[in-house]
Amino acid sequence: MRFVDEFRDPELGRALAAEIRQTVDPGTHLKLMEVCGGHTHSIYRYGVDDLLPENVELVHGPGCPVCVIPMGRVDDAIAMAHEPGVIFTCFGDMMRVPGSNGTLMEAKAAGADVRMVYSPLDALRIAKSEPGREVVFFAIGFETTAPSTALTLKRAKAEGVENFSCFCNHVTIVPPLRALLDSPDLRLDGFIGPGHVSTVVGARPLEFIPADYGKPVVVSGFEPVDILQSVLMILTQLRDGRCEVENQYSRVVPYEGNLRALEVMAEVFALRPHFEWRGLGFISQSGLRLSDAYADMDAERRFSVPGVRIADPKACQCGEVLKGVIRPWECKVFGTACTPERPIGTCMVSSEGACAAYYNYGRFSREREVV
Amino acid sequence: MATPVTDRETRILGIIEKTRAKRPKFRDERITMSHGAGGKATAALIEGLLLPAFASPALDRLGDAGELTVGTAELAMTTDSFVVRPIVFPGGSIGELAVNGTVNDLAMAGARPLALTLSLILEEGLGADVLKAEIAAIARAAEVAGVKIIAGDTKVVERGHCDQMYICTTGLGRRDPRATLSPASLRPGDAILVSGPIGEHGTAIMLARGEFELGAEIVSDTRCLWPHVDALLDVCGPELRCLRDATRGGVASVLNELARASGVAMLVREAAVPVHPAVAGAAEILGIDPMHVANEGVFVAVVQQEKAEAALAALRAMEGGEQAAHIADVRTEPPGMVLVETAFGGRRVMDQLVGDPLPRIC
Numbered sequence: 081m082r083f084v085d086e087f088r089d090p091e092l093g094r095a096l097a098a099e100i101r102q103t104v105d106p107g108t109h110l111k112l113m114e115v116c117g118g119h120t121h122s123i124y125r126y127g128v129d130d131l132l133p134e135n136v137e138l139v140h141g142p143g144c145p146v147c148v149i150p151m152g153r154v155d156d157a158i159a160m161a162h163e164p165g166v167i168f169t170c171f172g173d174m175m176r177v178p179g180s181n182g183t184l185m186e187a188k189a190a191g192a193d194v195r196m197v198y199s200p201l202d203a204l205r206i207a208k209s210e211p212g213r214e215v216v217f218f219a220i221g222f223e224t225t226a227p228s229t230a231l232t233l234k235r236a237k238a239e240g241v242e243n244f245s246c247f248c249n250h251v252t253i254v255p256p257l258r259a260l261l262d263s264p265d266l267r268l269d270g271f272i273g274p275g276h277v278s279t280v281v282g283a284r285p286l287e288f289i290p291a292d293y294g295k296p297v298v299v300s301g302f303e304p305v306d307i308l309q310s311v312l313m314i315l316t317q318l319r320d321g322r323c324e325v326e327n328q329y330s331r332v333v334p335y336e337g338n339l340r341a342l343e344v345m346a347e348v349f350a351l352r353p354h355f356e357w358r359g360l361g362f363i364s365q366s367g368l369r370l371s372d373a374y375a376d377m378d379a380e381r382r383f384s385v386p387g388v389r390i391a392d393p394k395a396c397q398c399g400e401v402l403k404g405v406i407r408p409w410e411c412k413v414f415g416t417a418c419t420p421e422r423p424i425g426t427c428m429v430s431s432e433g434a435c436a437a438y439y440n441y442g443r444f445s446r447e448r449e450v451v
Numbered sequence: 452m453a454t455p456v457t458d459r460e461t462r463i464l465g466i467i468e469k470t471r472a473k474r475p476k477f478r479d480e481r482i483t484m485s486h487g488a489g490g491k492a493t494a495a496l497i498e499g500l501l502l503p504a505f506a507s508p509a510l511d512r513l514g515d516a517g518e519l520t521v522g523t524a525e526l527a528m529t530t531d532s533f534v535v536r537p538i539v540f541p542g543g544s545i546g547e548l549a550v551n552g553t554v555n556d557l558a559m560a561g562a563r564p565l566a567l568t569l570s571l572i573l574e575e576g577l578g579a580d581v582l583k584a585e586i587a588a589i590a591r592a593a594e595v596a597g598v599k600i601i602a603g604d605t606k607v608v609e610r611g612h613c614d615q616m617y618i619c620t621t622g623l624g625r626r627d628p629r630a631t632l633s634p635a636s637l638r639p640g641d642a643i644l645v646s647g648p649i650g651e652h653g654t655a656i657m658l659a660r661g662e663f664e665l666g667a668e669i670v671s672d673t674r675c676l677w678p679h680v681d682a683l684l685d686v687c688g689p690e691l692r693c694l695r696d697a698t699r700g701g702v703a704s705v706l707n708e709l710a711r712a713s714g715v716a717m718l719v720r721e722a723a724v725p726v727h728p729a730v731a732g733a734a735e736i737l738g739i740d741p742m743h744v745a746n747e748g749v750f751v752a753v754v755q756q757e758k759a760e761a762a763l764a765a766l767r768a769m770e771g772g773e774q775a776a777h778i779a780d781v782r783t784e785p786p787g788m789v790l791v792e793t794a795f796g797g798r799r800v801m802d803q804l805v806g807d808p809l810p811r812i813c
């Protein structure tokens with residue numbers, strides 16, 4: 081595949097790894113956080129970890145959209161799905177996220193009409209082909225996916241599709257990063273910045289990380305060569321005593337972001353005063369709801385839902401994993417009570433979740449020769 | 452190498468492997484789509500509910516076909532249902548699949564297919580022309596495979612109670628005296644081959660449903676595999692350890708099942724796995740691994756290392772086997788695990804899939 085294979089070139093990977101080794105001070109132990117779940121997935125999928133020196137550790141951050149959805153919101157989704165006449169649509173991963181009483185997939189087996197879609201436009205298409213039914217779209221994700229939800233809602237409004245609504249769980253990346261940086265148990269030396277989010281918001285909103293917290297950030301692409309190059313750029317900043325936002329992913333990310341996407345988001349969404357994050361608790365101004373102009377398409381207004389806050393299961397340490405305080409296998413229930421086939425926590429569900437990525441790909445990858 | 456593995460991590464990984472090695476339990480309250488996906492939930496259904504209920508040694512072997520001996524006749528028998536949607540897709544249709552799928556399960560047991568039974572479940576309102584086309588496809592595929600349809604049944608259900616048509620076929624074959632196949636017979640050093648490029652059937656079905664608006668030209672690989680097996684038995688004889696067709700769950704599921712059954716490890720070279728560029732592209736866009744995508748005309752063969760070259764040459768001389776490849780080797784440690792050397796130079800685990808990327812592909 082052109083424009084992809086070049087960024088998976090093992091020769092280039094080895095060359096970068098050698099340069100990384102020369103750049104890092106062997107007497108230090110550095111912890112870099114990759115913010116985005118897409119990076120976590122790539123790191124495990126391609127074994128990028130294997131190419132890094134022992135004293136450079138990658139810590140997995142909170143940027144997996146499925147992982148941050150709290151149980152109460154899943155319960156609300158299941159309640160909507162069980163409403164008579166409703167077709168409830170969501171991305172595949174969300175079907176397996178456990179609420180306090182089962183998953184959407186189990187709700188489907190129990191009779192709810194839950195359908196997997198690949199884009200919000202698929203959900204709108206279903207609404208148009210089944211005008212007698214109420215179609216709800218379970219919107220999740222950071223600024224990466226929010227514009228496509230916004231455009232779909234705009235189109236639904238323009239076309240006068242009245243049986244379509246949106247259960248909005250979109251979140252923004254900066255508030256949780258700030259919360260993370262403020263948390264006292266955290267020790268990080270730099271950030272691999274979120275490539276997809278930055279495609280929309282640009283790299284500028286990340287400037288507070290070097291400015292207020294003194295940590296370098298490199299916005300990174302998602303291929304293994306991208307990630308290694310970003311690690312090298314962070315290490316070079318640290319070696320040279322610099323601390324700034326750099327853009328490794330300039331082939332896709334404009335520094336100022338995508339203004340048209342930001343405009344349509346501003347029209348369709350409004351900030352919630354606060355939003356609950358799985359494992360991280362309530363973070364103010366971190367979630368989006370539909371704006372007043374689109375209030376009639378807000379599923380939370382159209383249906384009555386329990387809206388109850390459900391505490392995370394006691395054994396689950398997703399929060400600490402999301403903050404990078406513990407590594408996935410250090411969680412009390414990792415791999416025993418909590419597995420991809422029977423997850424307790426969200427990090428074990430999505431392939432972008434740190435626990436699922438480690439469970440599916442990471443076990444036995446390091447320092448263990450195959451005989 | 453990055454952060455070394457600590458004692459504590461090793462201990463935890465040990466506990467996980469012990470948990471994984473146990474026979475899976477069927478604890479679900481209801482059947483969900485994942486029970487049909489060929490992955491871990493399917494394994495829980497079969498090994499946790501069906502096997503204990505029937506206490507049948509032939510079934511416990513979990514082969515593609517069951518073995519029985521009647522007098523001096525060494526036979527193999529298997530059955531399969533077909534619910535694919537849409538019923539016609541690029542490269543084939545439900546009727547052709549219903550013959551090839553069952554015939555191939557016999558072939559994987561080292562049995563020459565002899566006869567089939569055919570059950571049709573038809574939906575009220577199905578067009579006669581649609582049915583006629585499928586009956587013709589069944590007749591054609593049976594002729595190619597050299598099997599006779601010797602019994603059958605038809606049922607009609609009310610509109611909406613089935614999707615156009617479902618087919619069930621049962622196959623009978625004679626076990627070839629050259630074959631000594633068993634999923635538990637893999638030995639460290641053995642070579643693992645695939646008979647052709649992977650993931651084409653699943654991708655063709657996915658594109659035929661039109662849900663993705665991708666314009667790639669991929670056709671299903673559905674074909675009768677007995678001639679390929681026949682050729683392998685000729686060149687390998689008893690050094691052919693095991694055969695599995697990589698249907699639901701793809702090559703990844705087959706490798707994991709075999710690694711567990713034989714208590715061995717496998718190391719796959721990702722760069723050696725043949726994948727059509729359009730299949731790789733579609734999988735990339737959808738975020739799935741071609742190793743998890745279903746095939747209908749590709750199988751995994753494990754042979755003694757010394758026979759690998761001859762086996763490859765035999766496969767490559769067959770139609771559909773031109774791209775046969777040696778993709779992996781059997782190792783000792785860690786037992787029951789499949790590892791991949793990524794094309795990028797790193798290493799990772801390749802597990803069976805959990806979710807359900809694509810229901811009703813066969």
